[in-house]
Amino acid sequence: MVHVELAYRDASLLAVGLGLLISLLAAGGVTWFLTRLLRRPLADLTDAAQELERGHYDARVPDVGSGTELDTLAEAFNVMAARLEGVEDTRRRLLSDLAHELRTPIATLTAYHEGLSDGVVPPGPETRAVLAEQTDRLARLAQDIDEVSRAEEGRLLLDRRPVAVPDLLRLAAETMREAYARKQVDLLVDVDPAAGPHLVVDVDPVRVGQVLTNVLGNALRHTAPGGQVTVRAVRDGAVAVVEIVDDGEGIPAHQLPHVFERFFRGDSARDRDRSGSGIGLTISRAIVEAHGGTLSAASDGPGTGATLRLALPLGSPSNLHRT
Numbered sequence: 001m002v003h004v005e006l007a008y009r010d011a012s013l014l015a016v017g018l019g020l021l022i023s024l025l026a027a028g029g030v031t032w033f034l035t036r037l038l039r040r041p042l043a044d045l046t047d048a049a050q051e052l053e054r055g056h057y058d059a060r061v062p063d064v065g066s067g068t069e070l071d072t073l074a075e076a077f078n079v080m081a082a083r084l085e086g087v088e089d090t091r092r093r094l095l096s097d098l099a100h101e102l103r104t105p106i107a108t109l110t111a112y113h114e115g116l117s118d119g120v121v122p123p124g125p126e127t128r129a130v131l132a133e134q135t136d137r138l139a140r141l142a143q144d145i146d147e148v149s150r151a152e153e154g155r156l157l158l159d160r161r162p163v164a165v166p167d168l169l170r171l172a173a174e175t176m177r178e179a180y181a182r183k184q185v186d187l188l189v190d191v192d193p194a195a196g197p198h199l200v201v202d203v204d205p206v207r208v209g210q211v212l213t214n215v216l217g218n219a220l221r222h223t224a225p226g227g228q229v230t231v232r233a234v235r236d237g238a239v240a241v242v243e244i245v246d247d248g249e250g251i252p253a254h255q256l257p258h259v260f261e262r263f264f265r266g267d268s269a270r271d272r273d274r275s276g277s278g279i280g281l282t283i284s285r286a287i288v289e290a291h292g293g294t295l296s297a298a299s300d301g302p303g304t305g306a307t308l309r310l311a312l313p314l315g316s317p318s319n320l321h322r323t
Contacts, residue, residue, distance in 0.1 A: 041070045045077060057085035093261075101141055105134040144279040148286055156290050158204040162315045165199035165233050165240050166191045172212035173231065176220065184225040187216070190232040199233055199240045202315030207287045211295070214280040215244050215308050222306065223248035235314070239293075242310040251299035251306050259297045260285045288312070 044061050051059035059081060061074040112131055115121030150156050173189050180187040191199070201208075212231075219229045229246045251259065260281050281295075288295040293312040299305065 038070070041074065045074065048077065048081070052081055052084070057081060057088050098145075102138070105137045108134045144283065148279050148283045156207070156287065158207060158290060160202050160204050160291075162200050162202050163205045163208075165201060165242065165312075168201075168203075168205060168208055168212060169231055169233060169242065172209055172216060175209075175213055176216045179217070180220060180229070183220060183223075185220060185223050186228040188228065188230045190230055192232075192234055198314075199235055200315050201240050201291075201312045203291050203312060208291070208312075211284040211287050211310065212242075212244075214284045215295075215310070218281060219244050219246040219248065219306070219308070222246060236311070238314050239311045240314050242312075244308045244310075245305065246307075247305040249306075250302045250304040251297065252302055253299075256297060256299065260295070 041061070048059040048061045060078050063071065063074060109131065112121055112127060116123055116127070121127055147156075169189050169191065173187055177187060216229065216231070223229055223246045227247050229244065231242065231244050233240065233242045235241070285295045288310060291312055293310065295311075296309050298307045298309065
């Protein structure tokens with residue numbers, strides 16, 4: 001029995017030792033494999049983060065197929081980097097466009113002041129008119145930039161009340177009627193009689209009127225004499241939809257995503273005095289979004305006209321405020 005017990009003990013110790021050795025080897029092999037599997041994607045992620053820190057916003061993490069979790073992390077990082085790159089591009093373009101916007105009035109004011117100092121330009125009514133016009137242009141630009149910043153940051157004060165959509169459209173149309181008549185462009189307001197009494201929105205009528213005026217002014221700029229702009233309003237479920245449709249220049253497909261960006265103009269050669277500051281649609285979209293609505297643009301391409309679609313949540317017709 002003693003020999004049997006010793007043999008059993010030795011065999012057990014040998015089995016445990018071999019099992020422990022095999023387990024250690026297996027654990028080491030798995031650790032080495034996982035380390036190699038994780039090292040490359042983590043190194044790529046670290047390198048991309050360091051490049052992003054240096055200001056290289058085009059850095060991306062390659063897809064190496066290291067597992068669902070790491071792939072999800074890499075995808076989230078790439079989305080973040082793409083958004084940062086977009087913000088940086090917008091910032092650069094904004095500074096460039098802002099410098100361009102300021103350059104013309106400042107150059108004009110400088111030239112006239114130098115002319116007045118040298119006695120080359122007479123200090124008459126025409127000179128005073130030019131100086132006043134360029135000063136007003138700078139003031140409008142500063143006001144527009146401040147307004148769009150307040151709107152996009154949610155600091156826009158709204159005096160909301162129930163207002164009938166047909167009243168808003170008629171008031172905006174009357175405001176723009178003279179400008180349309182001067183350019184010989186027809187302005188039509190089309191509201192579904194059956195839906196009209198039910199199209200009540202809880203909005204700031206002054207701000208929404210500003211949006212409609214901006215959109216109608218934009219449609220007028222891009223519509224040739226003899227053309228037509230139609231404003232129609234319908235109900236779409238719990239939303240009041242206003243569409244401003246023109247038969248003017250239209251919008252190329254590659255420009256549609258940029259229509260509401262600051263200082264964007266489809267034609268860079270267009271006269272900037274005539275086309276405004278380029279912030280009107282940006283302000284309009286920010287005001288609409290502050291009301292919980294949306295503002296979008298659609299076009300089938302150049303020469304086919306364009307449609308701007310304003311959607312606002314319907315409000316209660318009780319205590320209706322007539323504009």
